[in-house]
Amino acid sequence: MQYSSQAVAKPYFVAAIGLFVGQIIFGLIMGLQYVIGDFLFPAIPFNVARMVHTNLLIVWLLFGFMGAAYYLVPEESETELWSPKLAIILFWVFLVAGALTVVGYLAVPYATLAKMTGNDLLETMGREFLEQPLPTKIGIVVVALAFLFNITMTVLKGRKTAITSVLLLGLWGLAIFFLFAFYNPVNIVLDKMFWWYVVHLWVEGVWELILGAMLAFVLIKITGVDREVIEKWLYVIITLTLVTGLLGTGHHYFWIGTPEYWQWVGSVFSALEPIPFFALTVFAFNMVNRRRREHPNKAATLWALGTGVMSFLGAGVWGFLHTLAPVNYYTHGSQITAAHGHMAFYGAYVMVNLTMISYAMPLLRGRQANSEKSQVLEMWSFWLMTVSMVFITLFLTAAGILQIWLQRLASDPQPFMVVQDQVSLFYWMREWAGVIFLIGLLAYLASFFVGGRPAEARAS
Amino acid sequence: MFSPPDDPGRRFAVIAESLYLANLLIAPGVAFLGLLCLWRRADVRTLPLARQHLRQTLAASLWAGVLLVGLSAIILLVGGFASMWSWFAVILYFIVFHSTLVLCGMVGLSRALAGQPYRFPLVGPGDPT
Structure with missing residues (x-):
């Protein structure tokens, strides 16, 4: 490790792996529900298991991306992270928000959760992969923006490389396209159309840039x-x-x-x-x-x-x-x-x-x-x-x-x-x-x- | 065997692997004819790296034809075109074997780009020497 601030990546990686285990356990529960329909019903209905399985996947991958950025950006930019303290605060905010959301899915019926969390103020819930309650969605935006601020400031004060540029493009794209999660038109055609702006343009667009940057960084180092x-x-x-x-x-x-x-x-x-x-x-x-x-x-x-x-x-x-x-x-x-x-x-x-x-x-x-x-x-x-x-x-x-x-x-x-x-x-x-x-x-x-x-x- | 970056054989090795992949992916038959034309060029065959990749890709392309077209046709003819199970078998079979052959070609292409020889697993002929 060349820069001491790279150490902030470690808790992100640990949390990512922990949530990955959770995702697989819920995948197995759901897989069993495919063949034994009432397995764990009504404690964990299929729709809830599915929601937890897919949401944990997204959250742990985001933890992984953030950890990767905190690790590789200081090394690529040849400078310490702009604020390691901010990175640690964001880690706990994101982890607690993620955990509370999963507890909410498991403990409260989804419609009640929607009512409790102010979905009637701005209707954003109920769409596949974007089931998170409004406060969680706002939390994701706050964490993402603060994270991007930290990473961007680090890049700006240090060396600029193709890897950091591509990574930043991917991470900024990730944050910007998530904003469509807040737009939920009544017209169901438009609803689906903009829903894909988040889902498709994440996984078949900007996430691929993050993937490319991460892989390029590791390949430079190991080859x-x-x-x-x-x-x-x-x-x-x-x-x-x-x-x-x-x-x-x-x-x-x-x-x-x-x-x-x-x-x-x-x-x-x-x-x-x-x-x-x-x-x-x-x-x-x-x-x-x-x-x-x-x-x-x-x-x-x-x-x-x-x-x-x-x-x-x-x-x-x-x-x-x-x-x-x-x-x-x-x-x-x-x-x-x-x-x-x-x-x-x-x-x-x-x-x-x-x-x-x-x-x-x-x-x-x-x-x-x-x-x-x-x-x-x-x-x-x-x-x-x-x-x-x-x-x-x-x-x-x-x-x-x-x-x-x-x-x-x-x-x-x-x-x-x-x-x-x-x-x-x-x-x-x-x-x-x-x-x-x-x-x-x-x-x-x-x-x-x-x-x-x-x-x-x-x-x- | 590692060839230097300016080895003219490297270029033809890359072309051979690319034609093998094109035969599987975008231009079946046409790309194979290209591969045959390349093989007929005596000047190309004298370059050790090019010759090695050409032998491998030609043999693998012939095997690919037998495995993908021949066996798929046999499954459909034996099972019948209207049978659910023959389509079930042929789709799964085709995806698995086609993907495997493409992946082998991708590894071959990366070896050619690096100026290294490559032998296709199972279907690639051994070194004549």
Whole structure:
């Protein structure tokens, strides 16, 4: 660790991993509810478990992004963080607000929660992924703005690099697009249209910039390849991301009541969306192939390569699978979407956060890399989580194909719940794959507690 | 084997891997013809890195044709076009094998960009020497 203020990243990473565990537990609960409908009912209804599962995902990824920014910006800018104290205050504000929100979801019926938290003053609740009560949403904006102020001031007083510029662009975009969460028009077409400004332009727009910046930073550190080479790749990737991803929003506008031309715009541009992920994968492998040093942190290198591959598969291949309007006509809202969502989030954002944590945590704990033993366990966790996620995706895809056939293509289409019964075997297999994923995550946690002599660098 | 950055073979190695990927992704058949044309050029085959990547990509493209078109067709012909289970099998099969072949090509392309040889797992021919 080159700057003492980078230490503020540590609690963010710890909280991120803690919330990640919570997310997976709720995922398993929900997976079981798919096959045992009244499991934990009425204590944790399905809609609440789903809300907690997805909200925890978003919150822990945000914790990860903030931790990553606090770690990499001082090093890139070659200066201490503008205010480490502000970073710590924001950490506690965000953690307490997040925890209270989850407690609210679990303890109070959602309609009561809406009433209690002033939703009638400004109606923002009830939309998928943006279920947070109004005070939480305001809290997110306050935390995001203060965080951005801190990071931007640090960049302004230090060295400016392509990585910090791209990261700032992504983080500012993240904050700005979240403001659409406060705009909830009565017209349901406009409501959906602006809802996607947050959801799509986050995950298929500005978050990809954050991903690119984080991956580029780690690759510079672990490969020793010239910054200029990596920065050129980064520019190409973010250009491709913005060119394809912005108008790619159109793939959400096929059936919501928007004009028909969106079927062409959405199909064409979103069909191009795998290209930046393709470039990201080739970029990661190319940098590792051209490495100038053998960094002792093998686990971080594995996570970095895994990010490229899994994001290409999850976001690229599984996204393309159902993105063309004539195909989406049949697949829309089926388990194919769930398959894509799982692998894309894991491959792109979970893995890039774990890449960063894997690289930075040993340094934050005073060593260049963890011991060989610890890294072996971490690499086991990589394979357990990644392979089980591949199977989760395949089982959901299988369920989706059958669902579409039986419910939408067959000459005598069957009702939704009847079909759900018929594909339950795949839900069971998905649940078991989820258990393996949890074991992988626990192995990942355990790797932090494995001691031994830190691994050392070797010349390439 | 590491080739220097100015090795002319590197350029052709990159072209070969790109054509392999294009054959799988955007221009099936046409890109394969491009690969065959490249293979027919004697000046390209004398460059060790280019020759190595060309052999690999040609062999892998032929395997890709058999695995993706041939086996998919067999599944559909045996199972029947109107059967839910044949479409279930063929879609899952195609996604898995196509993605795997593309990923191998991406690794091959990154190796070519770095001036290094690459052997496709399972389907790539061994070194003749």
